[in-house]
Amino acid sequence: SGVAAAELPHHFVVIDFEATCEKNCKIYPQEIIEFPAVLVDAATGGLVASFRTYVKPRHHPRQTAFCSELTGIQQEQVDGGVDLATALAMHDAWLAAAGAAKNRLAVVTWGDWDCHTMLESECRFKGLAKPAYFDRWINLRIPFEAAFGAGRRNLQEAVREAGLKWSGRLHCGLDDARNTAFLLAELMRRGVPISITGSLVPPPPPEPELQLQQQLSPANHNFRWCVGGAAATDCCCYCGVAVRGDVVTTPGPMQGRYFFSCGNWTPLGPMCPFFLWAA
Secondary structure: OOOOHHHOOOEEEEEOOEEOOEOOEOOOOOOEEEEEEEEEEOOOOOEEEEEEEEEOOOOOOOOOHHHHHHHOOOHHHHHOOEOHHHHHHHHHHHHHHOOOOHHHEEEEEOOOHHHHHHHHHHHHHHOOOOOHHHHEEEEOHHHHHHHHOOOOOOHHHHHHHOOOOOOOOOOOHHHHHHHHHHHHHHHHHOOOOOOOOEEOOOOOOOOHHHHHHHHHOOOOOOOOOOOOOOOHHHOEOOOOOEOEEEEOOOOOOOOOOEEEEOOOEEOOEEOOOOEEEOO
């Protein structure tokens, strides 16, 4: 494999978050409400320990009927949950108690949503630091498709296609994580290579002379420059969302000037640093 033995993980930690949701529409901001994990011995595929805590959402504290029906998570469970920062700390303490070293750990998910989208975005808009091991993960769908062929399947269908029996409730985070762990063990038994498939690599710091250019030139290649503010709705910020236009109302030399910023707005501010003064 070209990977030194010292770099191979001692453990896999399988996660499957559940989050606030509503039928046929997107809740924003979406927040994790169930934080489950299953620890797997990377040498044997055996399940070592499991973890779960419920998380109390800050922005949408009331469960929708759809979310409760889908996940089985009840209002009293999220009401009794911890905040996300505490959940992350509890998960770290659980790993330590189970003897899992963070530098010999690989996160496993079914899909990229858990690490690439959900945890990353919530930690960003809440200003939380998350453990570095969540920045690299194994999307088990990729080695599964290498073994069984490409095609659209949910986790339950993949488990059954691999000849395993589904255990528990679909969309219960802990049950989904356990079934993903069983599927991981089965792929290991078949000799399917398991390696990192996704990562959130922080960009290198900009060179001093490029800082101004970076502010004016968006990283998103789909962005089209706005001319005189006339085409604001056709522009996208760094994260790919249509920009929002606004006017400075604070008294001072810039009062009354029109500007564009990230349209992915939260109560704590924009999700990315895009900013452009109107011409």
